[in-house]
Amino acid sequence: MKERIVKWLLVMGFVFCFPITDIMSVHALQDIAERDLSDFRVENGNSERDPEQPVDLRILQQRYPEIFFTQGPTDQKRIALTFDDGPDPRFSNDVLDVLKQYNVPATFFVLGSKAVANPEIVKRMQNEGHVIGNHTYAHPNLVEEADLGTLEREVTRTEDALNEIIGYRTKLFRPPYGFLYNELVEKLGKMNYYVIAWDVDSLDWQEDPPEVIASRVVDNIHPGAIILMHDGAESTGDRTNTTLSLQQIIPQLQEQGYEFVTVPDLLSIPFEK
Secondary structure: OHHHHHHHHHHHHHHHHOOOOOHHHHHHHHHHHHHHHHHHHHHOOOOOOOOOOOOOHHHHHHHOOOOEEOEOOOOOOEEEEEEEEEOOOOOHHHHHHHHHHOOOOOEEEEOHHHHHHOHHHHHHHHHOOOEEEEOOOOOOOHHHHOOHHHHHHHHHHHHHHHHHHHOOOEOEEOOHHHOOOHHHHHHHHHOOOEEEOOOEEOOHHHOOOHHHHHHHHHOOOOOOEEEEEEOOOOOOOOOHHHHHHHHHHHHHHHHOOOEEOOHHHHHOOOOEO
């Protein structure tokens, strides 16, 4: 390694300190210097690589149709409400109250850390006919982490925690932010998971007025839709308007003839391993 550094310094000194009339020779020497500098970076763990980028949900669904879903069959007026980031004692029970009022089942993608802290809410979800899915333990950006080990730890830790609470190992997974790329999806498939995305986004995390949230859902609904909402939030977040919007969304869509079902019912897939 010392010899390579010395060689690089000598080359650069030669380039900048001696007159060279042949421009091709200059380029050749610079190429040698760059190759040696690149080798130096690689051997010292500083190699540069393009960061991973999230792949569009629709593209992932096309690439992995057996395990990745954004919607259900479109031949029947059946739709699925889904909620992320709970259980949250500030908001989840209010959401559950509205679902119970209208006799609507839903699918909750919960965080392992919050499930451990609020097991009674998870049990209530299960007891009232809702399905539980895995949303990682601590809500990392899995694409930014770009590490299969991180994915496996986050998913397995949550799976173990949920098994202790609800008595089964869920097969349903939703990535934080909806961010995944090919290798992460393939890893989830090997871990015996279905990846559940969505195709109707309420954007309720923006905390718009309830009628705005409701309009985003009702105006974009279609047979087979999977609707994304949130029953949990960060410490400064507020999901009150999510609950209020449900009071508009559910009766309006029921009046239009839509039936609310859980994700596994919509997709005709098992929800436990």
